[in-house]
Amino acid sequence: MVRTIIVAALVCVISSSAGADGYHFITVESNSSDMLASIQGFPGRYWGVSPAGAFLSGDDGSLAWLLERGFRYEAVTFDPDINALYLCYFDNDNLPQVSKITSGQDFVVTKSPVSSADALRRLTPKSIPPAARGDVSPPMILTYDxxxxxxxxxxxxxxxxxxxxxxxxxxxxxxxxxxxxxxxxxxxxxxxxxxxxxxxxxxxxxxxxxxxxxxYSGNLRNVTTFDANRAWAITEASEVLRTTDGGSTWTILPDNVTTSLWGIENVGPDSVWFVGDAGVIRFSSNAGNSFVTQTSSVGGFFFGIDFVNNLEGWIVGDLGRVIHTTNTGANWNTQTTPVSSRLYDVCFVDNLYGWAVGRDGTIIRTTNGGTNWTAQISNAAQRLYGVDFVDRNNGWVVGWGGVVRHTTNGGAEWQIVDIGSTIEKYQVDFTDSLHGCIVGWDGEIFVTTDGGGNWTLVEAGFANDFYCVDFASSSTGYAVGQGMIARTTDGGVTWHSQTAGIESxxxxxxxxxxxxxxxxxxxxxxxxxxxxxxxxxxxxxxxxxxxxxxxxxxxxxxxxxxxxxxxxxxxxxxxxxxxxxxxxxxxxxxxxxxxxxxxxxxxxxxxxxxxxxxxxxxxxxxxxxxxxxxxxxxxxxxxxxxxxxxxxxxxxxxxxxxxxxxxxxxxxxxxxxxxxxxxxxxxxxxxxxxxxxxxxxxxxxxxxxxxxxxxxxxxxxxxxxTGVGAPDRLPFDFNLAQNYPNPFNPSTHLSFNLPRPGHARLEIYDLLGRSVRTLIEGPLDAGYHSLNWDGRMTDGGQASSGVYFARLRFDDMNSTIRMTLEK
CATH class of the missing domain: 3.40.630.10 (Zn peptidases)
Structure with a gap:
């Protein structure tokens, strides 16, 4: 059934489809203006622009924002857990009969690509980008040259x-x-x-x-670590990945699963469980060379999984379901909970004390291994996606709307924590009582080193959404998300992409x-x-x-x-x-x-x-x-x-x-x-x-x-x-350009200009002012010069990570630039 609302000159169409109540996929009608400029400040998520308009998603408040500003739009009920869509074009305007989110004259938006489409665009959610990042402005050659x-x-x-x-x-x-x-x-x-x-x-x-x-074109939903070098990750595209070399390479394992995967748990160097859609539970005891199918008495979506040893573990999922095993998954038994909300994550500190979180601000707790579960008051109505406890008393919960909660008494009371961001949070991980990390949408990473007394937003250099983080120690951890894997070795202060190391x-x-x-x-x-x-x-x-x-x-x-x-x-x-x-x-x-x-x-x-x-x-x-x-x-x-x-x-x-x-x-x-x-x-x-x-x-x-x-x-x-058009021209300036790339690994490009012929010296120094290598020493012609530094020292050894300086000397002139070698 379609319901049409007319407000003044505004026409909005709101229709129903499977998804979460109060959340919508929105197509804002195109106009002749700069669409991105006109929707600056939109409180929901942005998926992309097209000739049809802008694709957005958001709650009822997002619709109200559009209404107040006179936008024409169509909105359909939408599941906010979806984080990738396909805009499929058809040149003959003969749209196929497929399951779709929305459609237009020559396109459909679907959850998976349509093979018969003439062209495709993959859409992913993000925040509205800021006003135009680049400006074409003088100087520019606008006449014949x-x-x-x-x-x-x-x-x-x-x-x-x-x-x-x-x-x-x-x-x-x-x-x-x-x-x-x-x-x-x-x-x-x-x-x-x-x-x-x-x-x-x-x-x-x-x-x-x-x-x-x-x-990487898929979304990585979860990651688990055994030590600094060994970790596992899973994707919505049903792939299981493993690294044994600190993330330099991520190998795809033969899981024989076609549904989306959501939760993963690693116990021991070679044993791993993962769970997903349609009641999927798989277990491997041989480093993922083969997986055993495990079954439970309930189906539906499974999301969170946690084991306290190689025998006993819990899985949570739809309708408040919790299942439990004490024999490595040979049998899974259903436990009764007081809630019916979808549960996303579960954490046990031992075989008795555990917590699970989910939709509608749900937190449940057990003190007897799940024989009994009781609800706790979270002081939140939003979805809670991540939970982590360091002992029976101290724990953290995170969720949508930037929700962060902390307890020091096992959840009897949950305190509201403001870390300065309302962006959706997805996971929290503490390695001890002091060191913790929270990740969420838009590449946000927060770290604490004082038990949560202070949280620092890390400039990690990522814009895509993070969905999970797991630390092997207080220094080494992995984060995964929308098409990316990142690793830190300094407690979350800096992160480096490992996406290129994924086998696929x-x-x-x-x-x-x-x-x-x-x-x-x-x-x-x-x-x-x-x-x-x-x-x-x-x-x-x-x-x-x-x-x-x-x-x-x-x-x-x-x-x-x-x-x-x-x-x-x-x-x-x-x-x-x-x-x-x-x-x-x-x-x-x-x-x-x-x-x-x-x-x-x-x-x-x-x-x-x-x-x-x-x-x-x-x-x-x-x-x-x-x-x-x-x-x-x-x-x-x-x-x-x-x-x-x-x-x-x-x-x-x-x-x-x-x-x-x-x-x-x-x-x-x-x-x-x-x-x-x-x-x-x-x-x-x-x-x-x-x-x-x-x-x-x-x-x-x-x-x-x-x-x-x-x-x-x-x-x-x-x-x-250059004297391209006038060979008799000579340079008039002395210049050492910034190296590229910077930071670099293992080599970088240097270029400079000399105003006249003469003796030049280009030398690399470390942070203490010691000469590392002389790249150029001798007479050079006037004009442009370039070369690469391969990161090696005079003795042929590889320079270590850190800050270096390149100094160019020419006559009585000199110029210095700062460079960073990262490994």
């Missing part, structure tokens, strides 16, 4: 065609010193890894330092040209290098989609390799685009968490088809003013440098079906450059016939020139140093 013209003129038709031949499998490639052929670039395949290696070696041959940006993780490829004036200001040129077809695992040439965009990035890197720019240029190649923009979404979220300043993202996707030969292309710029500014910049480049293209500038009708949308979701300015996708659609899209035979070399050549010119215009080539 001979130096930009010279760079555009360096695009080589033969080079780009030759590279596309190899990338699409038309001709063999040389990679790793051996000849091979790329048959597909479908994410997750061996040939995708082969193509990535080929692209990496190409960029490095141009002199770039490259890095893989690892990401995928990789983006990143290279950078550090800016010499404003290295913190970034310009990104990017494309997805993966593809698909009717036979994606072994035959997907993907010449146009998206070998063409990939080659544009590579050609720009070749041309810019010897050119210093004022701003940093990043060359990014994404994987997982065909599965829902996974790679770019992960990178954009990490960039936002780092606080990166991105002045513009140029995303190129399918730039080599021109069926009617008219040179028409589309620029999808959205409604953000800064995105429109760089779209106009692209138009100006086409005009100023006489490039034979006919751009169509799109705003409110812009598509979100490519990787620029991942940056829009983080409020970064971005545009999509694409062939005429609306009126001159490539009929070989996503087929095995998307090969070199259908490439329009004129369109391809011109589009790459426009890409090179646009990126150069925004990044500002420093022609005083």
């Amino acid at each position: 001979p130096d930009i013209d010279a760079l555009v003129g360096r695009v080589n038709r033969d080079t780009i065609i030759s590279f596309l031949n190899g990338l699409s499998g038309r001709t063999p490639i040389l990679v790793g010193g051996e000849t091979d052929t790329i048959h597909t670039r479908y994410s997750g395949t061996d040939d995708n890894a082969l193509a990535l290696q080929y692209l990496k070696e190409t960029l490095e041959s141009y002199g770039y330092q490259t890095e893989y940006h690892g990401f 993780s995928w990789l983006n490829l990143i290279a950078a040209r550090p800016g010499i004036v404003s290295p913190g200001q970034q310009v990104i040129i990017c494309a997805h290098m993966d593809n698909t077809s009717q036979q994606p695992l072994y035959n997907a040439p993907g010449a146009d989609d998206n070998g063409s965009g990939t080659v544009a990035v590579i050609e720009a890197a070749r041309i810019f390799a010897a050119i210093p720019f004022e701003r940093t240029i990043k060359f990014a190649l994404w994987t997982g685009e065909e599965q829902g923009l996974l790679g770019s979404a992960a990178y954009a979220a990490d960039a936002a968490a780092r606080g990166d300043t991105i002045y513009g993202v140029f995303n190129f996707d399918m730039i080599a088809w021109d069926g009617d030969g008219d040179g028409s292309i589309e620029l999808h710029c959205g409604n953000m003013p800064a995105s429109q500014d760089i779209g106009h910049l692209f138009e100006d480049v086409v005009t100023d440098y006489n490039i034979n293209l006919q751009p169509e500038f799109l705003t409110w009708s812009s598509t979100d079906r490519s990787d620029h949308a991942s940056f829009w979701d983080q409020n970064y300015p971005a545009i999509l450059g694409i062939e005429d996708f609306s009126d001159d659609f490539n009929p070989y899209y996503h087929t095995t016939s998307d090969n070199m035979n259908i490439i329009d070399t004129i369109m391809f050549f011109n589009f790459v020139k426009a890409a090179v010119g646009s990126v150069a215009t925004l990044a500002l080539p420093d022609t005083e140093f």
